[in-house]
Amino acid sequence: MDSSIAASGVFTSTRQFLAWKKQKLDGYGSEYTNLPVNIADPFRIREDEYTHLVEQVRRRNFVLYRLDPEYSESPQAVMALCRQLGLVSTIGNPESGQDHVSYIHDRTRGLENPSRYIPYTSKPLNWHTDGYYYPENHKVRSFVMHCAHPAGSGGENGLIDHEMLYIQMQELAPELAQCLCLPDTLTIPQNVEQGKVLRETFQGPVYSMDENGCLYMRFTQRRHHIIWKQCSKVTQAIAFLNSMLSSPLPWKVTVRLARGEGILCNNILHCRHAYSDLHPETSGRLLYRIRFHERMSLGHP
Numbered sequence: 001m002d003s004s005i006a007a008s009g010v011f012t013s014t015r016q017f018l019a020w021k022k023q024k025l026d027g028y029g030s031e032y033t034n035l036p037v038n039i040a041d042p043f044r045i046r047e048d049e050y051t052h053l054v055e056q057v058r059r060r061n062f063v064l065y066r067l068d069p070e071y072s073e074s075p076q077a078v079m080a081l082c083r084q085l086g087l088v089s090t091i092g093n094p095e096s097g098q099d100h101v102s103y104i105h106d107r108t109r110g111l112e113n114p115s116r117y118i119p120y121t122s123k124p125l126n127w128h129t130d131g132y133y134y135p136e137n138h139k140v141r142s143f144v145m146h147c148a149h150p151a152g153s154g155g156e157n158g159l160i161d162h163e164m165l166y167i168q169m170q171e172l173a174p175e176l177a178q179c180l181c182l183p184d185t186l187t188i189p190q191n192v193e194q195g196k197v198l199r200e201t202f203q204g205p206v207y208s209m210d211e212n213g214c215l216y217m218r219f220t221q222r223r224h225h226i227i228w229k230q231c232s233k234v235t236q237a238i239a240f241l242n243s244m245l246s247s248p249l250p251w252k253v254t255v256r257l258a259r260g261e262g263i264l265c266n267n268i269l270h271c272r273h274a275y276s277d278l279h280p281e282t283s284g285r286l287l288y289r290i291r292f293h294e295r296m297s298l299g300h301p
Contacts (some may be wrong), residue, residue, distance in 0.1 A: 010181050010209050021167055027059045036066035037260050042081040057296050060161045061123040062265030064207045068214045072260030073148045075101045086297025125272040126221035133188040133202055143291045146262035151285035152278030159253040160269040163218040176237035180206035187227040266295045
């Protein structure tokens with residue numbers, strides 16, 4: 001691998017990239033499991049629970065958990081769990097409350113003014129990372145998605161560790177991976193609602209290294225409200241990335257969260273299948289989502 005490619009604004013040298021890659025692959029063995037870590041009391045997690053959570057995150061940037069039924073519908077319990085993993089600085093959005101908890105459910109049923117944002121419908125969500133439209137000083141580095149009520153059918157989430165995706169892209173098409181590190185790879189137009197600017201125009205790379213030396217990814221497969229750099233190599237890179245996402249990658253995970261289960265992650269790539277609630281008059285699919293400025297702490301509680 002040419003050093004100028006490895007040092008594409010992410011890693012400063014081939015040696016640094018290869019050392020990082022080895023450490024990542026060594027930790028990404030076959031020992032991990034997709035079974036949720038059981039949490040008896042989210043307000044005071046045990047040392048062994050903490051160890052299991054942190055070990056999964058260290059290896060693949062996400063972990064599944066399951067709360068005791070007593071806490072399965074409590075957003076306060078979810079927040080308490082996150083705080084013990086070093087997640088304290090929440091990030092709100094136009095659809096979240098003062099506590100910055102977003103209540104993700106189908107808001108098109110029986111509402112005069114339904115949400116115009118796809119997550120608040122029962123439609124599928126393509127591959128993306130959260131907050132890809134936020135500026136550098138407002139990065140979403142981690143988030144939790146907690147299931148209070150599952151859908152009648154569907155609603156599975158796909159998960160891909162973006163670091164593994166980057167490694168594979170560097171191995172298969174390093175010159176295209178380099179294009180995704182350009183500072184003007186993607187542009188997100190400003191968000192205006194009822195004449196009010198909710199977010200200014202943002203421009204940035206797909207892959208970058210944050211100030212903590214961690215690989216960060218901004219990406220969405222949405223076709224509207226995003227402008228890709230008009231460059232043949234960038235066009236090829238996005239097409240190649242999309243082809244990888246549609247392939248049966250060995251580290252692609254699909255989960256259907258049950259009541260009281262959740263996903264904690266360092267803002268990895270994720271998607272959602274369409275879903276339906278079999279009995280509209282009863283409680284439908286409801287997830288709590290909380291975004292954070294911090295990555296998860298991998299030290300001691």
